[in-house]
Amino acid sequence: MDSRSVAHHIEDSDHQAMAHRLYTLVFPLDSDNNRVLLGLKKRGFGCNKFNGFGGKVEATETIAEGAVRELVEESGLVATSMQNCGLLLFYFENDPVAMEVHVYLAHTYEGTVIESDEMRPQWFDIHDMPFSQMWADDSRWWPFVLRGEKFVGQFWLKADQATITREHLYAVESLGFV
Ligand SMILES: COc1nc(N)nc2c1ncn2[C@H]1C[C@H](O)[C@@H](COP(=O)(O)OP(=O)(O)OP(=O)(O)O)O1
Numbered sequence: 001m002d003s004r005s006v007a008h009h010i011e012d013s014d015h016q017a018m019a020h021r022l023y024t025l026v027f028p029l030d031s032d033n034n035r036v037l038l039g040l041k042k043r044g045f046g047c048n049k050f051n052g053f054g055g056k057v058e059a060t061e062t063i064a065e066g067a068v069r070e071l072v073e074e075s076g077l078v079a080t081s082m083q084n085c086g087l088l089l090f091y092f093e094n095d096p097v098a099m100e101v102h103v104y105l106a107h108t109y110e111g112t113v114i115e116s117d118e119m120r121p122q123w124f125d126i127h128d129m130p131f132s133q134m135w136a137d138d139s140r141w142w143p144f145v146l147r148g149e150k151f152v153g154q155f156w157l158k159a160d161q162a163t164i165t166r167e168h169l170y171a172v173e174s175l176g177f178v
Pocket of ligand 1: 046051101
């Protein structure tokens with residue numbers, strides 16, 4: 001088990017028994033204008049979906065370092081303050097490895113938004129998200145972000161990557177275990 005994984009903090013024995021792969025997901029906010037920067041994924045996993053910016057955490061970095069690196073690589077922005085706002089756990093049918101996704105809000109950042117090989121960035125109103133072009137789970141947990149609540153979400157998905165068969169989503173006081 002990756003020592004950076006927080007799997008053992010989730011009270012679910014099936015979950016704890018699984019292998020986990022660590023990911024990050026960062027949402028840059030423009031609070032003055034109630035906007036969030038999303039990227040349209042241009043290739044690979046989640047192609048043609050809007051999402052925050054993130055990817056696999058490398059073996060040599062912390063989760064927060066991975067979040068900053070992926071944001072720069074995919075959007076051109078360098079986060080200067082980030083808040084860990086959620087933990088998402090995805091279990092895909094026929095995949096023995098759970099995805100452990102650490103979600104951050106970037107409140108301040110430097111640099112210029114650029115399109116990368118992987119992502120085409122676009123600003124959206126935080127109250128008018130393109131959920132029909134996003135992962136199925138996003139519309140479930142985004143309201144927690146709007147309410148300023150930290151959250152943990154477990155989602156079980158069919159192999160079609162679109163159908164949620166089971167979910168467990170709840171607010172937490174703190175993600176201090178992350
Ligand atoms: C299943 O539902 C999902 N919902 C949301 N909102 N985000 C998800 C979901 N499943 C995966 N993600 C996120 C987690 C990561 O931020 C990316 C996937 O990362 P990727 O596979 O693109 O990782 P990279 O390291 O960038 O990959 P490359 O090997 O292509 O560089 O999606």
